[in-house]
Every structure is written in C-alpha cells, then in structure tokens.
Amino acid sequence: MTVRQLTPLDRLIAGFERALDTVAGAPEARRPTPAHGIAEAELDRAERRHAAGLMRINHAGEVCAQALYDGQAALARSEEIRRHLVHAAAEETDHLAWCAGRLRELDSRPSLFNPLWYAGSYAIGAAAALAGDPVSLGFVVETERQVEAHLAEHLETLPEQDQRSRAVLRQMQADEVRHADEAEACGGVELPFPIPPLMQLTSLLMKKVAYRI
Template sequence: MNIRTLSPLDRLLVGCERALEAIAGSPQAQRPSPAAGIVEAELDEAERRHAAGLMRINHTGEVCAQALYFGQAALARAADNREHLLHAAAEETDHLAWCAQRLQQLDSRPSLLNPLWYAGSYAIGAAAALAGDPVSLGFVVETERQVETHLAEHLEKLPAQDERSRVVLKQMQIDEIRHAQAAQQRGGVELPFPLPQLMHVSSMVMKAVAYRV
C-alpha cells in the first residue's frame, strides 16, 4: 500500500479544514454522546441559561484544545509524539461534538469568539512545540490538569436535575485525566513558574467571556 506524504500545502489545507470544523461546531464524534438515552430534564429559563453558559465554556475549551493539540502536532519533533497528540485531538473532537449537541438541546449557541480562541490557542500550541517535545508534553499535562479542575467545578455548578450535561462532563473529565497521565508517561516535564499561573489566568478570562458571548 502506497502512503502519500503530505506536502506543506496539503498540511496547510488539512489544518484549515480542522479549524473550520472546530469553529463551526460541526465535528463528527467517533463515540456516542454519554447523554444519549437520558431524558431531558425540566429546567426553568434561568437554569437553562446557566447550563447553556457552562456548556458554552466547555465547548470553547474544546475548541481551544483542538487548536492546542494541532499546533503542537504540527511542530512536534518526534513522529510518535505527533501521532500521540493527534490521537488525543481525535478524542477531544468527541468532546467538542458532544458539547455542541448539548448547546443545541439547550436552545443556545457556541461562543461568537471561537475563531479568536482557536487562533490564539494554535499559536500557543505551536510555541510550546518549538520548546521541544518534553515541554510540549508538559504543557499537555498542565492543561489537562487545569481542565479537569474546572470540569469538577462545573459539575458542582450545573442545575441538579441537568443529568444530560452532567454525564457529558463526567466522561470528558475521565478522558482529560487519561490524557494528562499519558503525556506525563511520555516524558512531559513540569512547567516552570510562572507558566501554570499564566495559563490559569488566561483560562479564567476565557471562561468569564465565553459564559456570555
């Protein structure tokens, strides 16, 4: 079987296609949503808006995750690390699709600033990759740790009866923990001060904005 090597133009076009899929909120999940088969709960208007705001944050977080992984994979030094990053990105695509579906069920929409979030995250991912694979993998570890923490917070903040959103976030949390452990096992290093703190601050800004816009 002949395997065609992608040219720089091919890679650029593939990257553009991935970006459009992530930003448009129309990716195809490989796994069924954990919420499939769960009856929609009765939410009042305030609860529905709050649940939608939280799921919009999580959708935006998955847009950023796609961009980060693709930016890191584009400049990864080792081929096996590149494949590892792309595999993790595929699982993040499931998360993106599940969050987009949940937003539709809540009669809401993704963040209007997703193109901006994607572009910034791709640049950050590429910059991390330029520092070398150990740092890039360490960036994955720290990112997933912070995501797992904010998912735990959202599980507490969701309306008690919104089981559909809850099971989606629980599966996402499981996957994020596994991604962090895998990146650490592949040689991810601890990021130096103040990078984790800066990542946390930027995450807080994104969450505050995406909840409403």
C-alpha cells in the first residue's frame, strides 16, 4: 500500500482545520483528565471566579501553544524535528481539552481573544522556524520553562480546596518540564537577549487580559 506524501497545500488545509478546532474548543483529549475521580469542592463566588480566571489563562496559554507548535512544524526544516513538534502538540491538545472541561465545570468560558492569541502565536512560531531548527527548539525550551513557572504561581494561588483544578495543573506542569527537556536534548539553543524578556512581557499581557475576558 502506497502512503501518500502530504503536499504544502495539504499541510496548509490541515493546519487551518487544526486552528478552527483549537479556537472553537473542539479538540478531544487522548488521555483522561487528571481530575478524574476527584470530588468537586465547595467554592464561594469569589473563589470560583478566581479559579475560572486562572483556568482561562491556562486555556489561552494552550491555544498559544498549539499555534506555536503548528507554526513551527509547518516550516521545520527537518522531518524528524517536525514529528517531534507534532507529537508535543498532541500532548498540548490534552491540556487544551482539560482546561476547557474545567472551565465548563466552573460555569465559565474561554477567553474571547483566543483567535487573536492563536494568530499571533502562529506567526511567532513560523518566524522561529524560519530561523532554523536549533532556534525553533530553543524557543520551545524557553516557552515551556516560562509556562512551568506560571503554572507554579497558579498552584500557589488556587483556592486550596480546588483539587480538581490543581490536579490538572500539576500534570500540565510535569508535561511542560518534559517538553522543555526533550527540545533541549534535540538541539535547542539558548535564545539571545532580549527575546526571553520580550516573551515574558507578551505572556504577562496575555495573562492579564485572559484572566478577565
């Protein structure tokens, strides 16, 4: 049986479909939610609103992650690196679905700016890929390190009794650490100044907006 090779147009169409799925909240997780079997906690209105705000930030972050990986994979120079990025993106899809599910449980919704987050992140991912695979992988390393740090902050500020959200964030954090380590092992290089602080500034803006809108 002959396996058909995807053309650039095929990949463009597939990427557009992934973008629609991501922004519309359609992706399905391959792994069960880490919150499975954990009872829902009693949260007052302020606690529920705060937990939802944090999960909305994390959902928006996963929209950005999907876009970054899609942009990087589309222009990766090595087929091996492209497969690595696609595999990591699949695990990030789990995170996206878990966060979406948790938002529904908290009677909330994703950020209204998700299409903007996706478009901007895709452009950044594509630009990183154009700089070459080592830089693209270095971008993955830096991104995942920053995500790991903000997840740690969220774990500290979540309502203590919200163990369902906490379980999701802990598994996400473990996955992000592994993704960074794997990208580094594949040849990711350290990004030069001022790229890391600019990434932090962009992330801070996204978090402030996504928490509320």
